[in-house]
Amino acid sequence: MQSLFSTEGLHPSTGFKLWRELLGERLVPIEVERLDADGPFRGKLDIAEVGPLHISRLTQSALRCETTPTAARRHDRAGMIVVLFKVAGMSTSVQDGREAVQRPGDMVVLDHRPSVLTTHEDSQALFLELPRERLERVLGSTRLYTGLSLSADLASTQLTTCFIHELIRVRRQLTPDAAERMAAIGVDLIVASLAERMAQNVPRPIHGSVVVQRAKAFVEANLQDTALDPPHLAAAVGVSLRRLQELFHERGQHISDWIWERRLAVAATRLADPACVHLPIGTLAYGCGFISQSHFARRFKHHHGMSPREYRYAAILNGREYRAAVASHRVP
Template identity: 30%
Template structure:
């Protein structure tokens, strides 16, 4: 049985899944499917008898906010599931408000108590265990929004954040209230709030990285994180150059290049790489399928369609048109009906 969804309450935007009206013999299958639809493809371990569970989601700018109330469960995202799904472009920032949890990722394991935050990356294997009735409040963020490299992201996953951090202590209650009210915000207000939330999460990441990167001065690392976020917000601007970035951050171009040496990449190559990633995602989506390759390239700051095609093929081994055709074909196959097993 596939879960049916509805609007949580009049005046709110988003989706509601609840086992309340589901017959007892079908609740387990319903609950497993609802969780996978919300957080991506996972292997679920749930009790034989699911007494009840509720998932509420709302859009907030580029992210989704999610509240889950449920019975004990185990969730595991394996390499097989990652390879076969399109859910790996997201990072989850989760606040535990009731129950206890254990999170495992990137060779780390953390035990989380109420009031603490933790982060996990959908692009790599992860295991989450909630051994008793729980409530979580989550932000599901497109990974490019955070502007963190994979190496930096690996340093903040599967770590309990909150009680022992002044910033985490500030972010936890703010995130809780934000998730509760997200569905009531007008679209423009939601986008502005989302931007502030991302800034806070980035600062929390910077705080964490500043304490763990012994070989890199924390001030330089934080500056680099802020500059990368700035670049991501302005990829569509064809005039985004090292000179413009340096002026915006009141630093010299020479120092800007020195910061990017920490990533073993040039500023211009970083900008091109991020633009290519955005174009690749746009070309794989159904919505812009009627848009020309040149229009997608222009949308993300490429001024020459021929140059875009050359660098795209150099990066991914296929032309933009070939990539779009293969991605849309795979998406059509993935939408074919499939059954559920308890």
């Protein structure tokens, strides 16, 4: 990772002041209090980018960081959330009535709302900022899982943590297209880990909602699997097919329809993405779980009213027209 700032060599009082300002700029305006005012202060910030993912690694002495209601209202990141991956030391987070301890290997999601994060001596963590909509589309409101610690004992947490660390390590070897795809996989793993954690010890009245959220998270992470169907999905989330069908029906949905809608939505996004323009339509179709290009073309045209090729051409043309309008100052 690229080193952006370090207090090494700075006077303790100056180093802490600069570190406090840096946290306010990189995260949100926060109140920062030292917990070991008599000892030397250490702070180091490293950063990395993998496709759209902006990753920060913070190494710091013991601090109490509070996002106040006033600060939460002032900042401009209301559409984003933060995922913390604990690397070393211990920290405690408090948000939305939940207090949790994070140890090495654990994860926790924090929203840009009032919260308190306390780090202890020699603490280190990775921070990823993600669009709120990406999680809420599958898992529901962030208030359901902010401040909920995802233990390193969970297999899904282990897998997600290892993937993110490896992604950082090999990021310079990835092409821009590959980096974007791998970043998307990392986000899918985070969603799947949260869904598994939410299913633990939930009150019975909301158990059905959690099962559906886990099912949708599994679909998002496995769209490319042509074998993904309702029986496969029910087995993956640990309920009977009949029970899963009932839960989807209660929400006015059918399992098969949901799977195909998500495949078609992802395919449409990739067709319109300039980074995927070099991909043959057949390759793109297989990557979204369709068994053949003709099968994909039929379903896509029925859903969107035009063939995949026509859809891609229209998206490219619209993009060029928009860029031309911007260049000629017709678009503010």
